[in-house]
Amino acid sequence: MGLQGVGFLLQCYLMFAAAMYFDLGEQEQKCIIEEIPEDTLVTGNFFLEPWNLKTFIQSAHLGVTVTVRDPNHEIQMSKRYGDFGKFTFTAHASGQHYFCFQTNSTRFSVFAGERLKLHLDVQMGEHSISPNVDRTKDNLLTLESNLQHLIGQMTYITRQQEYNREKEEHFRLISEETNGKVLWWAVIQTFILLSVGIWQMKQLKDFFIAKKLV
Numbered sequence: 001m002g003l004q005g006v007g008f009l010l011q012c013y014l015m016f017a018a019a020m021y022f023d024l025g026e027q028e029q030k031c032i033i034e035e036i037p038e039d040t041l042v043t044g045n046f047f048l049e050p051w052n053l054k055t056f057i058q059s060a061h062l063g064v065t066v067t068v069r070d071p072n073h074e075i076q077m078s079k080r081y082g083d084f085g086k087f088t089f090t091a092h093a094s095g096q097h098y099f100c101f102q103t104n105s106t107r108f109s110v111f112a113g114e115r116l117k118l119h120l121d122v123q124m125g126e127h128s129i130s131p132n133v134d135r136t137k138d139n140l141l142t143l144e145s146n147l148q149h150l151i152g153q154m155t156y157i158t159r160q161q162e163y164n165r166e167k168e169e170h171f172r173l174i175s176e177e178t179n180g181k182v183l184w185w186a187v188i189q190t191f192i193l194l195s196v197g198i199w200q201m202k203q204l205k206d207f208f209i210a211k212k213l214v
Helices: 003-015 053-061 139-210
Strands: 017-024 029-036 041-050 064-069 075-081 084-090 095-103 116-124
Touching: 017 029, 017 095, 029 116, 041 064, 041 095, 064 084, 075 084, 095 116
Parallel strands: none
Antiparallel strands: 017 116, 029 095, 041 084, 041 116, 064 075, 064 095
C-alpha cells in the first residue's frame, strides 16, 4: 500500500474517533453531544484517572453511570460501570445524541475538592478489527478483515453524507419559506403605505374643496 493509501486510511480513522477527557466531582454529571446518523454503530471506551495519590487511594470504590439519550431525549441506554468500561449501541434516529457520565460514589469526598479525570474515546461505524486474529493465518484472511473494516468505514461515510444532505435540505426549505414570508410582508407594507397615501390625498382635496380654496 502506498503512502497515499496509508494517509487515506489514517484520515478515515481520525474521522471516526473522538478522544477527550474532562474532570468529574462527587455525584457530578457531565454530558457531551455527538451528531450521529441513523443505524450507526457507536462504541465508547472510558476510564477514570485520579488527579493525585489521595484520590487514587479511594478510586477502587469509584464508578461511573453512563446514560445515552437520543435526539428526542429518550434514554437509549443507561448502565453503571466501575472505574473503566466499554459501551456500545446503535443509533435509532439521526441527530444529536447526549452522552452523560456521573460518578456514583462519594468515597473520595473525605478529601474536600478532590476530582477525577475521565478519559473518553468514542468511535462510530463498523470500525473494529478483531485483535484476536491469528497472525499465523494466510495473508488473504488479513486482507479480507481489512476490507471489511474499510467497507464499514465507507458505510458510515455514506450515512453521514446522507444525514448532512437531509439537514441541508431541511435548512433550504426553512430559508425559502422565510424568504417567501418576508416578500409577502414587504408587499403588504407597500400596499398599506399606498392606501394611506391615497386616502390622505383624498382627504386633503376634500378639505380644499370645502374651504373653496380650489
